[in-house]
Amino acid sequence: MILKPGCMTNPFYRYIPxxxxxxxxxxxxxxxxxxxxxxxxxxxxRNQSEFCEDGWERYADAVGETAxxxxxxxxxxxxxxxxxxxxxxxxxxxxxxxxxxxxxxxxRSLEIDARLGIPWAVMHPVSCRSLADQNPEDDTEYNFEYYxxxxxxxASRGVGFAFENMADVDGRRRFGSMPSDLIGIxxxxxxxxxxxxxxxxxxxxxxxxxxxxxxMVADRLVCLHIDDNVGEKDLHQAPYMGTVNWEGVMKLLRExxxxxxxxxxxxxxxxxxxxxxxxxxxxxxxxxEHILSL
Numbered sequence: 001m002i003l004k005p006g007c008m009t010n011p012f013y014r015y016i017p018x019x020x021x022x023x024x025x026x027x028x029x030x031x032x033x034x035x036x037x038x039x040x041x042x043x044x045x046r047n048q049s050e051f052c053e054d055g056w057e058r059y060a061d062a063v064g065e066t067a068x069x070x071x072x073x074x075x076x077x078x079x080x081x082x083x084x085x086x087x088x089x090x091x092x093x094x095x096x097x098x099x100x101x102x103x104x105x106x107x108r109s110l111e112i113d114a115r116l117g118i119p120w121a122v123m124h125p126v127s128c129r130s131l132a133d134q135n136p137e138d139d140t141e142y143n144f145e146y147y148x149x150x151x152x153x154x155a156s157r158g159v160g161f162a163f164e165n166m167a168d169v170d171g172r173r174r175f176g177s178m179p180s181d182l183i184g185i186x187x188x189x190x191x192x193x194x195x196x197x198x199x200x201x202x203x204x205x206x207x208x209x210x211x212x213x214x215x216m217v218a219d220r221l222v223c224l225h226i227d228d229n230v231g232e233k234d235l236h237q238a239p240y241m242g243t244v245n246w247e248g249v250m251k252l253l254r255e256x257x258x259x260x261x262x263x264x265x266x267x268x269x270x271x272x273x274x275x276x277x278x279x280x281x282x283x284x285x286x287x288x289e290h291i292l293s294l
Contacts, residue, residue: 001253005288006036006263008078011281013040015048020059022050023066030070032281033289038076038263039063039118044105045080051112052105060112067116074118075261076162076197076223079109081124106150114157120223120260121154122162122197123147125176125185139175140184151192160193162223167202167234177206179216186220195222199265201229201236204244211248218256225265226288236267238284239291250294262292 012025022039029037043049050059067074080102113121125143143163151161163185166176175181182196196217202225203210228242229235239246264284269277 001258002036002075002261003292004036004262005034005285005292006038006075006261007034007281007284008038008040008263008265010040010042011266011269012277013043015043015050017050017053020050020062020066022059023062026063026066026070026072028278028281030072032278033285034281035072036261036263037067037072037074038078038122038261038265039074039112039116040078041105041109041112042078042080044109045102047101051108056108056112057115060115064116074116076120076122076263077109077113077118078122078265079113080105082126107153110150110154110157110159113154113159118159120160120162120195120197122164122223122225125163125166125181127175136175136178136181136184139181140188143175143185144188148189151189151194155193160195160222161189162195162197164197164199164223164225165202165206165217167199167205177202179213182217183220196220197223197225199225199227200244200249201225201227201234201242201265204229204231204242205234209245211245211252214249215252215256218252218258221256221258222260224258224260224263226262227265227267236265238264238266238268239287246291247294250291262288264288 007029009022009025012028013021015021041051044051110121126146127139163182165182166174168174168177186194186196198214198221203214207213227236228239228244229237230242268280
């Protein structure tokens with residue numbers, strides 16, 4: 001296990017067209033104490049990233065050069081993810097103009113991963129809602145059909161997929177929220193570079209005690225999204241601001257030999273004045289150091 005705090009690139013990220021925004025966001029992260037980083041490319045799905053522009057290769061190279069100068073290691077990424085899977089009747093439903101744009105950005109994000117030597121891309125399982133009643137087997141097949149071509153591209157460049165546990169929405173079961181869903185997907189991709197990412201905030205929303213369910217997929221865990229909440233909304237708070245059992249999480253990770261990194265996925269910085277962000281980032285890094293010492 002990498003015993004250093006890690007964080008996504010989003011806390012200091014602000015999109016300004018024509019600027020190497022992600023590379024610039026790395027500097028205050030490193031100053032806050034983070035050496036392990038997740039490249040967050042989710043803004044690409046909203047067309048709000050320098051990686052959506054012409055010359056995206058130059059921006060990607062700037063990220064790599066800046067990371068090397070700062071001593072930052074990229075251990076995983078969060079590519080754009082399907083925002084509205086309910087709009088698709090099947091894995092071949094390409095009718096929406098947005099879906100075409102999304103898939104283009106998804107492929108580009110995987111090229112960026114390969115360019116930067118990032119080993120794992122975290123993917124959201126998606127649900128096939130063409131049937132009135134959700135069937136896990138249908139959803140597993142849907143995910144295989146949807147992601148297989150993308151994985152083929154990624155794996156040829158050394159990038160693997162880590163499927164993330166989801167959280168139920170609007171009182172309705174969401175595929176990927178149960179360990180059996182994630183196990184089914186990884187089994188379907190047997191022999192490929194595929195694992196599981198556990199999001200502690202999602203787990204805290206779905207289960208009163210997520211540890212037994214986290215243990216069910218522990219031998220397949222390759223990535224983490226670390227965040228907290230009180231079990232109701234996906235708040236992406238820092239640890240100890242919610243009800244996640246951090247002592248239990250760390251004990252489980254050590255017992256099961258988790259080989260990956262401890263990566264924050266936080267939303268605390270969205271509305272915070274810029275002058276206050278460095279202090280909060282340093283605080284979050286210190287909290288992570290404490291948890292890693294448990």
